[in-house]
Amino acid sequence: MVIIGASGYAGAELAFFLNKHPECDLVGLYVSANSADAGKSLSTLYPKFRGVLDKEIYPLNDIEKVAESCDVVFLATAHEVSHDIAPIFLQKGVCVFDLSGAFRVPSTEFYPTYYGFSHAYPEYLNKAVYGLAEFAQDALSQASLVAVPGCYPTASQLALKPLIEAGLLDLSMKPIINATSGVSGAGRKAALNTSFCEVSLQPYGVFTHRHQPEISYHLGTEVIFTPHLGQFERGILATVTCKVNEQASELRFREVFNKAYGHSKIVRLLDSGFPSLKSVVGLPYCDIGFAISDGYAIIVSAEDNLLKGAASQAVQCFNLRFGHEETLSLL
Numbered sequence: 001m002v003i004i005g006a007s008g009y010a011g012a013e014l015a016f017f018l019n020k021h022p023e024c025d026l027v028g029l030y031v032s033a034n035s036a037d038a039g040k041s042l043s044t045l046y047p048k049f050r051g052v053l054d055k056e057i058y059p060l061n062d063i064e065k066v067a068e069s070c071d072v073v074f075l076a077t078a079h080e081v082s083h084d085i086a087p088i089f090l091q092k093g094v095c096v097f098d099l100s101g102a103f104r105v106p107s108t109e110f111y112p113t114y115y116g117f118s119h120a121y122p123e124y125l126n127k128a129v130y131g132l133a134e135f136a137q138d139a140l141s142q143a144s145l146v147a148v149p150g151c152y153p154t155a156s157q158l159a160l161k162p163l164i165e166a167g168l169l170d171l172s173m174k175p176i177i178n179a180t181s182g183v184s185g186a187g188r189k190a191a192l193n194t195s196f197c198e199v200s201l202q203p204y205g206v207f208t209h210r211h212q213p214e215i216s217y218h219l220g221t222e223v224i225f226t227p228h229l230g231q232f233e234r235g236i237l238a239t240v241t242c243k244v245n246e247q248a249s250e251l252r253f254r255e256v257f258n259k260a261y262g263h264s265k266i267v268r269l270l271d272s273g274f275p276s277l278k279s280v281v282g283l284p285y286c287d288i289g290f291a292i293s294d295g296y297a298i299i300v301s302a303e304d305n306l307l308k309g310a311a312s313q314a315v316q317c318f319n320l321r322f323g324h325e326e327t328l329s330l331l
């Protein structure tokens with residue numbers, strides 16, 4: 001098994017889980033061919049891994065050779081990079097877990113508009129399994145390419161999907177999702193607009209963020225999604241406002257959420273009140289709380305963007321794909 005993009009924020013978290021996974025043999029950590037980090041150990045970049053993950057990071061010079069050296073690859077790379085290299089691994093029979101958005105929405109038209117590139121692999125787009133783990137267990141068991149959902153889409157869909165499927169929402173009003181992410185959501189590369197002194201709680205991508213159509217497509221209903229960037233390192237808190245129909249009640253909501261997540265060790269429904277980031281940061285959970293009043297519901301979900309929003313969800317998908325206990329190495 002190898003990780004491409006192992007020096008990045010999501011890749012390093014993945015490396016931590018896969019390195020201690022009893023069913024994994026993590027043989028290679030890779031970065032781009034000309035990366036300044038090639039040749040360093042992961043623990044040099046992330047001192048918290050000292051003595052735990054001292055493995056060297058290699059430059060990805062010969063992708064074909066790397067593809068021949070493994071049976072599973074995790075791509076923790078930018079969308080364009082995953083788009084270009086996933087097919088090379090797939091053609092060699094390697095099972096691909098892609099953390100990027102390159103294979104999440106099976107429509108080639110979506111990519112030029114929301115990702116700024118034309119998609120060259122419609123056959124893989126159609127084959128990819130969307131790895132929202134709690135809802136994809138059967139499909140994952142046969143998957144050769146898993147498109148792990150984005151961080152905002154995971155928090156948003158876990159809050160809404162059971163309620164929509166149970167018919168408890170009045171979708172004549174689009175669900176409205178306001179979500180705030182920590183700065184690690186933007187990745188490790190230095191950029192002025194994500195540097196500490198520049199970030200100040202603010203919405204961005206209003207009406208245009210690529211996660212709006214990703215969420216709408218996979219929920220099967222339109223939503224309004226507004227992301228915000230907050231001045232903290234990790235975590236996403238999504239507050240979802242929606243109109244409910246006559247069958248909705250606190251009891252019905254609880255029944256529906258318990259049916260969806262009662263068996264899950266990862267998605268935790270709160271008995272009362274609302275989740276906060278401090279209960280999920282550094283952990284693979286998504287916590288959910290809700291309230292209903294006067295025909296409307298507010299559902300709040302919280303997760304670590306780098307874990308349930310990326311790396312730990314990818315490992316959950318890997319476990320389900322290969323028949324391991326879903327939370328192996330995560331809890």
Ligand SMILES: NC(=O)C1=CN([C@@H]2O[C@H](COP(=O)(O)OP(=O)(O)OC[C@H]3O[C@@H](n4cnc5c(N)ncnc54)[C@H](OP(=O)(O)O)[C@@H]3O)[C@@H](O)[C@H]2O)C=CC1
Nearest residue numbers: 005007008009010031032035076077100151185187188310
């Ligand atoms: N951060 C988050 O909260 C989330 C991220 N994601 C997705 O996960 C992916 C990774 O995100 P994140 O960890 O934040 O990104 P980072 O920018 O932190 O890391 C990107 C990694 O990819 C490497 N890389 C860049 N170009 C190449 C290349 N051509 N070949 C091989 N490796 C390359 C980088 O190293 P180097 O440049 O030195 O080569 C680095 O290791 C992205 O697609 C992102 O959208 C998904 C959900 C949440």
Ligand SMILES: CC(=O)N[C@@H](CCC(=O)OP(=O)(O)O)C(=O)O
Nearest residue numbers: 099100101150151152181185186
């Ligand atoms: C804070 C921040 O910048 N967040 C990222 C989303 C990170 C994520 O979910 O990744 P995907 O791009 O893989 O979907 C953004 O809004 O672009």
